[in-house]
Amino acid sequence: MSTLQVLTFLVYLISGATFILALKFLSSPRTARTGNLLGAGGMGLVIVWTLATTTGMLEHRWIIIIAGGVGAVVGVLGARRVPMTAMPQMVAIFNGAGGGGAAVVALSEFLSSVKVEGAGTLLPVIPMIATLLGAVIGGVSLTGSIVAFGKLQGLIPARPVSYPGQRIIAALLLGGLVVMGIVLVLVTNNVPLFLIFVAVALVTGVALVIPIGGADMPVVISLLNSYTGIAVAATGYVLGNYALLIAGTLVGASGAILTQLMCKAMNRSIFNVLFGAFGTGGGVTVAAAEGEQTAREISADDAAVLMAYGKKVIIVPGYGMAVAQAQQPVRELMDLLVARGVDVEFAIHPVAGRMPGHMNVLLAEANVPYDRLKEMDEINDDFANADVALVIGANDVTNPSARSDQSSPIYGMPILNVDKAQNVIVLKRSMASGFAGIPNPLYAEPQTAMLFGDAKKSVEALVSGVKTA
Amino acid sequence: MTEALDPRALLDALFILVLAAFVGYEVVSKVPTMLHTPLMSGANAIHGVIVVGAMLVAATADEPLRVILALVAVLLGTINVVGGFVVTDRMLEMFRKRPDASRDR
Numbered sequence: 001m002s003t004l005q006v007l008t009f010l011v012y013l014i015s016g017a018t019f020i021l022a023l024k025f026l027s028s029p030r031t032a033r034t035g036n037l038l039g040a041g042g043m044g045l046v047i048v049w050t051l052a053t054t055t056g057m058l059e060h061r062w063i064i065i066i067a068g069g070v071g072a073v074v075g076v077l078g079a080r081r082v083p084m085t086a087m088p089q090m091v092a093i094f095n096g097a098g099g100g101g102a103a104v105v106a107l108s109e110f111l112s113s114v115k116v117e118g119a120g121t122l123l124p125v126i127p128m129i130a131t132l133l134g135a136v137i138g139g140v141s142l143t144g145s146i147v148a149f150g151k152l153q154g155l156i157p158a159r160p161v162s163y164p165g166q167r168i169i170a171a172l173l174l175g176g177l178v179v180m181g182i183v184l185v186l187v188t189n190n191v192p193l194f195l196i197f198v199a200v201a202l203v204t205g206v207a208l209v210i211p212i213g214g215a216d217m218p219v220v221i222s223l224l225n226s227y228t229g230i231a232v233a234a235t236g237y238v239l240g241n242y243a244l245l246i247a248g249t250l251v252g253a254s255g256a257i258l259t260q261l262m263c264k265a266m267n268r269s270i271f272n273v274l275f276g277a278f279g280t281g282g283g284v285t286v287a288a289a290e291g292e293q294t295a296r297e298i299s300a301d302d303a304a305v306l307m308a309y310g311k312k313v314i315i316v317p318g319y320g321m322a323v324a325q326a327q328q329p330v331r332e333l334m335d336l337l338v339a340r341g342v343d344v345e346f347a348i349h350p351v352a353g354r355m356p357g358h359m360n361v362l363l364a365e366a367n368v369p370y371d372r373l374k375e376m377d378e379i380n381d382d383f384a385n386a387d388v389a390l391v392i393g394a395n396d397v398t399n400p401s402a403r404s405d406q407s408s409p410i411y412g413m414p415i416l417n418v419d420k421a422q423n424v425i426v427l428k429r430s431m432a433s434g435f436a437g438i439p440n441p442l443y444a445e446p447q448t449a450m451l452f453g454d455a456k457k458s459v460e461a462l463v464s465g466v467k468t469a
Numbered sequence: 470m471t472e473a474l475d476p477r478a479l480l481d482a483l484f485i486l487v488l489a490a491f492v493g494y495e496v497v498s499k500v501p502t503m504l505h506t507p508l509m510s511g512a513n514a515i516h517g518v519i520v521v522g523a524m525l526v527a528a529t530a531d532e533p534l535r536v537i538l539a540l541v542a543v544l545l546g547t548i549n550v551v552g553g554f555v556v557t558d559r560m561l562e563m564f565r566k567r568p569d570a571s572r573d574r
Contacts (some may be wrong), residue, residue: 019515020492026508026557027500033561036511040554043518047550050521054528060536064527067540068520071547078548079555084563090556091510094517098549101519104542108526108535126479218506225513232516233489237482239522245482246489247518253493254512258505265502348503356505357560364563375502 004053009242011049016246018042023254046243084365085322088355089152092145092221095228099141102231102248106134107198109238114189123189130237132181135194136201138231141224143205148221151214158214166211167275173204212274215396218355219262219273226255265350267412295431298449300458303390303425304465308336310387310423312343314379316416317359318352320393320428324455327366329463330392334368336466345372347379347389347416349397380417389421393428393455399440409438424448427458507560514553520546 018038025035051064075094082090110131113123122128150156163169180197184190212220229251236244263270307313315334321327334344346368352359360373374382383389391398398418401408418424419442426443428450442448451458500508523542530536 015518016489019518020496022511022515023493023496023508026511027497027504029501029504032504032507033558036507036514036554036557036561039511039515040558043515043550043554046518046521047524050524054525060527060530063536063540064524064543067543068524068547071520071544072551074544075548075550075552076555079552079559082556084559087510087556087560088506090552091506091513094510094549094552094556095513097545097552098513098516098519101517101523101542101545101549104538104545105519105522105526108530108538108542111538112530112535222505222509225509225516229512229516232519232522233486235519235522237486239525240478240482241522241525242482242485244518244522245485247515249486249489250493250496251512251516253490254497255509257494257498258500258509258512261500262505350502355509357503358506360503361506361560361563373503 008049008053011046012241012243012246015042015046015243016250018045019247019250023250083325084362085325086153087361088218088221088358089149091355092148092152092217092224095221095225096142096145096149099138099145099224099228099231101138102228102235103135103138103142103198103201105235106131106138106231106238107194109235110135110189110194111191114191117189122186125185127238128185128189129181130234132184132197134231134234134238135198136177136181137227137234139198139201140205140208141227141231143202144209144224144227145205145221147206147209148217148224151209152217156210158217160213161210163211166207170204170207170275173200173207176200177204208274215351216273218351219259219266219270221355222255222259222262223270223274226252226259229253229255262351262356265356265414267414295443295450296446296448298425298451300451300461301465301468303449303451304462305469306423306425307342307388307390307462308340308466308469310342312345312382312386313337313388313390314383314386314418314421315344315346316352316389316391316394316398316418317346317348317363318392318394318397319358320395320455322353322358322362322393324393324457326392326456326459327362327368329456329459330363331366331368333459333463333466334372336463340466345374345379345382347376347383347418348373349376349394349416350414352394352397376414376416383417383420386421388423388425389418391418391424391426391428392459395428395440396438398442399438400442401438401440405441418442419445419447422447425451427451427453427455429454507557510553510557510560514550514557517546517548517550517553520550522546 022035022039025031151158229248233248236248337344348359400419402410402413402415523546527539530539
């Protein structure tokens with residue numbers, strides 16, 4: 001082993017350690033930012049080292065730097081330009097890029113090994129399995145992430161899209177992948193068959209994510225993130241590269257547990273998320289049938305008075321706030337109420353918005369102090385003492401049928417006990433049901449009043465209402 | 470694939486794989502909900518290390534097709550790494566700036 005190889009291993013070791021610390025630090029609010037910078041530092045180190053020291057790099061160095069430069073510009077622009085509300089789909093698309101990268105590297109390795117070994121010769125079993133895993137999981141992650149992006153960006157209907165025989169088709173695709181994989185490993189290293197295998201993997205990614213509703217996209221993105229980690233680890237195994245192996249495995253494992261944590265926050269199993277297709281068929285018809293439930297409307301000024309003369313107001317933000325970019329006026333509303341001596345708190349459901357933590361980020365962006373944001377368990381008992389619960393574009397996370405109605409698809413999901421407040425004011429665009437496509441009996445309750453309209457305009461109306469109250 | 474053929478190397482890699490999986494599992498098992506998204510995004514950036522693999526393939530590629538494939542992978546990997554870390558930092562920056570000034574206004 002040359003000195004250079006020894007040093008390369010040490011660089012991999014250092015970067016692997018920084019990745020572990022990065023994940024560790026990202027798990028606590030105080031250290032999270034340092035953690036991210038540490039991870040970026042480790043990544044920078046291993047990239048620069050590889051570029052500077054790899055033999056054979058000389059010939060292609062400039063085109064590699066150009067390709068990397070273009071990627072870096074795209075990445076920075078994407079990450080900086082995108083509004084905070086679109087951040088979930090940004091994570092999805094970056095994840096898809098990584099998955100695609102892993103699949104392409106696996107593809108390239110397969111082609112070169114077949115060429116070296118000669119056509120018809122079987123490649124060694126274990127590296128071959130790893131190559132196939134890298135290609136198939138990377139491929140699924142690529143197209144799955146693109147579909148998730150499309151759904152969140154509104155390019156593809158966010159509703160669960162069901163097609164006839166979807167479970168059978170999914171089973172056939174997965175079965176086909178397994179059979180082709182076995183044939184490729186044990187019978188023939190046929191290049192066209194491998195390409196078909198990759199193509200089927202790409203189709204599978206679409207087929208698996210299309211039926212899932214927009215509300216479940218956070219879990220799906222987290223799962224695909226974990227998949228990309230596994231694909232990168234498999235590719236690292238093929239290349240015998242410890243940096244890829246360690247980083248990929250870390251992300252694969254931590255992504256898996258994170259997915260599990262998110263499912264737990266919704267009180268659902270991952271199987272239910274992937275194949276339960278919430279709101280398909282039955283759910284939609286129920287929503288239509290009960291769509292005409294009666295609700296009381298309230299004017300912005302009346303709502304403002306209720307809050308201005310209350311003692312305690314709990315604001316429940318949801319995706320509607322994010323879409324309408326209403327976080328600034330919401331902060332203003334909070335400031336005005338606080339100035340009048342009203343106790344204002346925010347109740348954050350673990351899956352409010354489309355990503356856990358989505359609301360926290362948006363409200364922090366609008367300078368809402370951290371200590372006013374309360375997690376569900378912390379605040380749920382306080383609703384009973386609240387004069388007003390102001391629900392801004394949140395729906396399913398406030399649906400009391402999750403607590404009481406066993407036939408409801410969201411039965412058992414922990415919800416915010418908004419209905420316990422003395423007055424509930426719901427800001428909503430229309431009576432349409434939420435993402436999950438389930439009617440919300442909260443709106444028919446006597447203490448509930450609806451303020452229809454765009455969340456931002458409604459909150460601005462509340463702000464001027466409070467000013468004159 | 471040649472480097473990974475030696476049985477000892479395969480076993481070493483297997484050890485790393487299994488131990489790293491346990492570390493990954495343990496290290497994030499207690500995370501407050503509000504950090505789920507930044508953590509996912511940070512982990513997302515870390516698997517962008519695929520760019521290193523892509524560069525190594527690009528360096529050793531001997532035919533135009535492999536060079537092109539490797540460059541595509543370098544491009545995708547860099548988007549993943551750079552975009553991932555930058556967007557995570559942007560999310561976390563918002564948590565950081567919470568001076569008490571805004572509270573009194």
